[in-house]
Amino acid sequence: MGEKEAFFSFMDGLKPWAKQELQRRGVQELTKAMSVAESLAEFGGKKDRPESSKPRFNPKGYSGGDKERPTRNGNGKKPWDKKKGGPISCFHCDGPHMIRDCPKKAALAATEAKVESDVEDNNLGSILGGVEDKMSYGLMFADIIVAGRKLNALVDTGASDLFMSEGAAHKLGLKIENEPGRIKTVNSESVPIKGVAKGVNLQFGDWTGKASIKVIPLDDYDFVVGLTFLDQVNATICPSGNFMVISDSNHQCMVRLTRKGSLEGKTLSAIQFAKGVRRDEVSYLATLKIEETDKTICEIPKEVGQVLQSFRDVMPAKLPKSLPPKREVDHRIELVSNMVPPARAPYRMSPLELEELRKQLKELLDAGFIRPSKSPYGAPVLFQKKHDGSLRMCIDYRALNKITVRNRYPIPLIADLFDQLGSARWFTKLDLRSGYHQVRIAEGDEPKTACVTKYGSYEFLVMPFGLTNAPATFCTLMNKVLQPFLDRFVVVYLDDIVVYSKSLDEHVEHLREVFQTLRENELFVKEEKCSFAKQEVPFLGHIVGGGKIRMDASKVRAIAEWEAPTKVTELRSFLGLANYYRRFIEGYSRIATPLTDMLKKGKAWDWNQQCEKAFNQLKQVMIREPVLALPDYSKPYEVRTDASDYAIGGVLMQDGHPIAFESRKLNETERRYTVQEKEMSTVVHCLRTWRHYLLGSRFVVLTDNVANSYFLTQKKLSPKQARWQVFLAEFDFSMEYKPGSANIVADALSRKMEFAAISQSDGSLLERIREAKSLIELAKERKTRRFWLDGELLYTHGHRLYVPHYGKLRKEVMKECHDSRWAGYPGMHRTLALLEDRYYWPHMGKDVETYVKTCLVCQQDKVEFKSPAGLLQPLAIPERPWESVSMDFIVGLPKSDGFASILVMVDRFSKYATFIPATKECHAEEAARLFLRHMTYLRHYVSATQRDWPKLLDMAQFSYNLQRSGATNQSPFEIVTGQQPLTPNVVATRYTGPNPSAYRFAKDWQEKNDLARACLHKASKRNKKWADQNRRDVQFQVGDSVFAKLHLMLRYTGLHEGLVRRYEGPFKVLKRVGKVAYKLELPEKFKLHPVFHVSMLKPYHGDQEDLN
Secondary structure, three states, X not given: OOHHHHHHHHHHHEOHHHHHHHHHHOOOOHHHHHHHHHHHHHHHOOOOOOHHHOOOOOOOOOOOOHHHOOOOOOOXXXXXXXXXXXXXXXXXXXXXXXXXXXXXXXXXXXXXXXHHHHOOOOOHHHHEOOOOOOOOOOEEEEEEEEOOEEEEEEEOOOOOOOEEEHHHHHHHOOOOEOXXXXXXXXXXXXXXXXXXXXXXXXXXXXXXXXXXXEEEOOOOOOEEEOHHHHHHOOEEEEOOOXXXXXXXXXXXXXXXXXXXXXXXOOOOOHHHHHHHHHOOOOOOOOOOOOOOOOHHHHOOOHHHHHHHHHOHHHOOOOOOOOOOOOOOXXXXXXXXXXXXXXXXXXXXXXXXXXXXXXXXXXXXXXXXXXXXXXXXXXXXXXXXXXXXXXXXXXXXXXXXXXXXXXXXXXXXXXXXXXXXXXXXXXXXXXXXXXXXXXXXXXXXXXXXXXXXXOXXXXXXXXXXXXXXXXXXXXXXXXXXXXXXXXXXXXXXXXXXXXXXXXXXXHHHHHHHHHHHHHHHOOOOXXXXXXXXEEOXXXXXXXXXXXXXXXXXXXXXXXXXXXXXXXXXXXXXXXXXXXXXXXXXXXXXXXXXXXXXXXXXXXXXXXXXXXXXXXXXXXXXXXXXXXXXXXXXXXXXXXXXXXXXXXXXXXXXXXXXXXXXXXXXXXXXXXXXXXXXXXXXXXXXXXXXXXXXXXXXXXXXXXXXXXXXXXXXXXXXXXXXXXXXXXXXXXXXXXXXXXXXXXXXXXXXXXXXXXXXXXXXXXXXXXXXXXXXXXXXXXXXHOOOOOOEEEOOEEEEOOOEEEOOOOOOHHXXXXXXXXXXXXXXXXXXXXXXXXXXXXXXXXXXXXXXXXXXXXXXXHHHHOOOOOOOEOOOOOOOXXXXXXXXXXXXXXXXXXXXXXXXXXXXXXXXXXXXEEEEEEOOOOOOHHHHHHOHXXXXXXXXXXXXXXXXXXXXXXXXXXXXXXXXXXOOOOOHHHHHHOOOXXXXXXXXXXXXXXOOOHHHHHHHHHHHHHHHHHHHHHXXXXXXXXXXXXXXXXXXXXOOEEEEOOXXXXXXXXXXXXXXOOOXXXXXXXXXXXXXXXXXXXXXXXXXXXXXXXXHEEEOOOOHHHHO
């Protein structure tokens, strides 16, 4: 749509009075028209002007004098006042009549009345007409052309960027680059960014350009246009008019918007709300939350509803305000003998917690659950936040628990509870209301439960939270009460009761029996937390139903959003949750190995790429929500096992459905087992783990090792194998051979293949791989599930070639992808990428790292990105002046009287310098550079072509020795002579002070020397400290091979500096000179001094054949 078409479309959408005003003003541009229309909306909405100034017309006609006539402008001037005798013209239509006689007066009156009502809307939408017949509600969509294909995009100013669904990106064939990260959606869910497509051609109306698009999982839309893009193209959205204007520097166009969706009731725009607030109108802001209630939640079978109705007294809104009855099972607190009663001071609390404490104490007192106490015991109170935000009062009984005799009553195994639910089809989950408060404290033990608060000391008459034996007491009570039903149609875990049945009729009878038992024992359930007559029920973090079990979605969501741990405690927390669901995870031990290794005692925290990969893989495996079958004890079992070099694994199955997975790492001893022993140890481990399932049942063990299928009939056994055979004798099973290609599940538990892809291979290299004997053995053992033979070559996914460990075969393959001309000596990661495209073998990454590290060409040509080697070695501080002198030459000066250089002699104690003209030239450029600062004073006296500089040396020397040192805070002259020299300005001033004695002079001189020496020591230590912060302590031994940085000393003719080899060598270390220098065995051709500072050396990595 062109600019003119957009303008006319905008004008057609305006209300008549607004359109007439724009035409009167002669507006011809779209942007100006929108601006004027907005100003008209603002003008029309002012409420604070006088009532008499409003432009009102009487619909019934004018019937008053001039004073009652309305004015059209703010100054009160009548616009139709003209000079007497002038022609009469209508104010409205310019006709030759008065306005009261205008034939269009009725239409004008209706228009003005409409204006008056429209003023209340007060936004741009209020002056847009013709919208009533269009859909002006719902989400905004626009057509956009992406990479040549038309898509319907959601225009969302709440989105941050341009987003595209994965499906649309793949259909368009966009190149997606990896970009790690996550996007927070409006419902607070975090979704991963799959990648970004850069430089994609876009067409939005007449606007064209390129942009980057993030690819994320989108369910409802293929494309989303966010605020960042709208800002970049300077887009203005008009929701009421269903269009958008793009007016950036290069394009200007209008894009038509369509609306989809529905909203019941009238909504208020943000502009309307803001303007209403500015007018001081009473405004209310409310958030509407629309919840779609699943009707099935309320749908309880009629028969079950009748049972619930008859037992309403078992499901009260609150516990009765009386103590529970005395039962056979009350909570007893048995203490270790001769222990002092623990008593602690109360904790400090916030005002909110104190208010909650007062409230709950009053409720407990009213219910009779606590009473005031004078007990010598005392435990402080604290609060724990519940899921609904309320606070649960807990007592810190840690001191009491330390001296309590433990009740070893067994808590039920969660896995055993799940196994009982296998054949059930109907479930009811009951949750007791404040279950602990339905158990009494044994008579005489009440004082031991005393808690101390700001408001006094109280002791419990019912079981509180926090006591060490409370779970055991509660389990005992539940098992005692529900004993007749356990293992028949009830499972109990603490206060969670699950009633399960095979049919609805059976379920009704079971519920009636359970409720009757609860009524008899005066136990009450919390109806709002119960689930009645369901075919799926959440239980202990799992979803059980239909003979299957899977992970709870809420737990899976928590795993998906888990951030990478930064310390051992965070890692242990994550692995604790993951380990709870390990029965769902194929090869859990193999995947989690890098993470569990981090928990070893004494191991430093080192979160590397391997750990990150294992962490993300474990999350992904758990997010898939695998479903396991619950065991059916009437059907036979099947056990599949497999072993690799570092882990073993197995799966327990029935009718092809997995019931449980099992895996673990092999220890160092087990890794040295033979292949047969590894496979057999896997069978023993799996049968020991699933003994409670398999004992007494007939089952089959499937293994991919032929020899193990004859293990039970083997005659010659080692002691270890004999022990295994004794253990296996108690089971009724048979062993069958199943190749690895068919034993897929178990093979996956013990192996993990990481595959990628490459180009072409040398023909002779293929022949050598084909001839490798180990390849034939590997294929014959049939131990691989992801490999296949093709022309005597073993291939895997991506049609990659398996390279066996045969001679130097793998080294030659690495040489092809690193040393060849087409490869160009890349780094470790790029070399590995080239190899992974075409080849595969175990531990390829480590082999490539070693090969690249020992590459001679890479060591010679590539620089090290490290801090300089060699720590600073300061010289010893002299004891007195002129004890140690350093000297050097200043050369390259203009010749004068035969002199061309300066010999500089510096006292290292006082820094006193002597400049001597010399004729000998000095070629030690590096040493001369260090002393160039001594030229500073001479530069102030000479010009660029100075010819008499030797005559000025004395004055430069005097000036240098006159200046105070930053290290000693004294001048060199003062340290040597004991006083500052008399300068011309001092000589010109009359000296009036007393003459110091010789003794005083000598003493002061000595003190200054001592002070200077101390300052020099301090400065030396400070300089070494700061210098060593950016240096490395590198040392070599005599006989080591090193590279030397010689390209700055050798002159290469005909070579560009960028092509010169950075290091020469390797050379052998002959001798260590001092602490940071080494004498090397240089060839005669170099003709260089063989002693080098350690910063010019780097170690050589390689074998002896490369050195030779």
